[in-house]
Amino acid sequence: MSSKVPFDIDVAMARVAEAVRPFPKAALFELADEGFRTPFQQAVACIISARTLEEVTLPTARRIFAAAPSPADIANLSVAEVDALIHASAFHGAKARQIHEIARRVVEEFDGSLPCDEATLLSLPGIGPKCAHLVMGIACGEARVAVDVHVHRVTNRWGYVHTRTPEETSVVLEAKLPHRYWIEINRLLVPFGKYLCTGRLPKCSTCLVLEMCRQVGVVGRLISESTVRSQVVQPGRWHRSCWSTNF
Numbered sequence: 696m697s698s699k700v701p702f703d704i705d706v707a708m709a710r711v712a713e714a715v716r717p718f719p720k721a722a723l724f725e726l727a728d729e730g731f732r733t734p735f736q737q738a739v740a741c742i743i744s745a746r747t748l749e750e751v752t753l754p755t756a757r758r759i760f761a762a763a764p765s766p767a768d769i770a771n772l773s774v775a776e777v778d779a780l781i782h783a784s785a786f787h788g789a790k791a792r793q794i795h796e797i798a799r800r801v802v803e804e805f806d807g808s809l810p811c812d813e814a815t816l817l818s819l820p821g822i823g824p825k826c827a828h829l830v831m832g833i834a835c836g837e838a839r840v841a842v843d844v845h846v847h848r849v850t851n852r853w854g855y856v857h858t859r860t861p862e863e864t865s866v867v868l869e870a871k872l873p874h875r876y877w878i879e880i881n882r883l884l885v886p887f888g889k890y891l892c893t894g895r896l897p898k899c900s901t902c903l904v905l906e907m908c909r910q911v912g913v914v915g916r917l918i919s920e921s922t923v924r925s926q927v928v929q930p931g932r933w934h935r936s937c938w939s940t941n942f
């Protein structure tokens with residue numbers, strides 16, 4: 696008989712909030728707390744973050760905002776100058792062109808201030824649903840569900856959704872996730888997925904959500920110390936741990 700208790704999203708979110716407290720915040724939320732919270736700044740930061748480590752996103756975003764704080768400032772730079780400012784980011788050449796084009800449009804079409812309008816955001820180069828939803832939620836205070844790989848993986852492992860893609864997850868979460876968690880789900884599950892419910896070796900044995908998590912796609916395995924690394928309890932021993940098969 697299963698020892699699991701029914702999944703309770705309120706309890707899960709509270710426990711995840713407690714679990715991620717020691718870890719760095721998701722980059723866009725950290726930047727917002729530092730004052731970089733206009734729609735334009737959040738959009739630029741989200742573009743920089745694509746396929747880029749949080750540890751690189753943060754200093755790169757700070758660097759471009761220090762050099763060119765406003766859309767007009769960035770529009771006055773050349774694409775090459777924008778590229779130099781975000782050089783540490785992956786695909787910086789394409790991102791520089793996108794950021795420069797967004798800055799130009801904001802200056803020419805929106806009088807220098809990017810509006811809180813989802814359709815407008817989605818019309819901008821480099822801005823897909825995830826970034827548009829993050830901007831709407833963090834910068835505009837209009838909650839949307841922003842699904843990245845972490846939100847997709849964790850909510851599927853919980854058994855809270857049963858989806859194949861982040862896009863499907865977004866649709867399902869907007870139908871069943873209580874509205875009060877629409878912004879929180881990204882703020883909490885990004886660090887939770889990055890540091891605890893990780894892709895290959897989720898830390899199930901110490902997870903605060905274990906009793907209600909269905910661990911979909913996660914199986915218990917006996918694995919060696921050299922494989923387990925971050926989960927070692929007693930050096931030189933074999934340990935039962937978790938291993939992901941699906942996500």
Ligand code: SF4
Nearest residue numbers: 892897899902905908
């Ligand atoms: S029990 Fe395991 S799979 Fe479930 S949330 Fe925790 S770490 Fe992730």
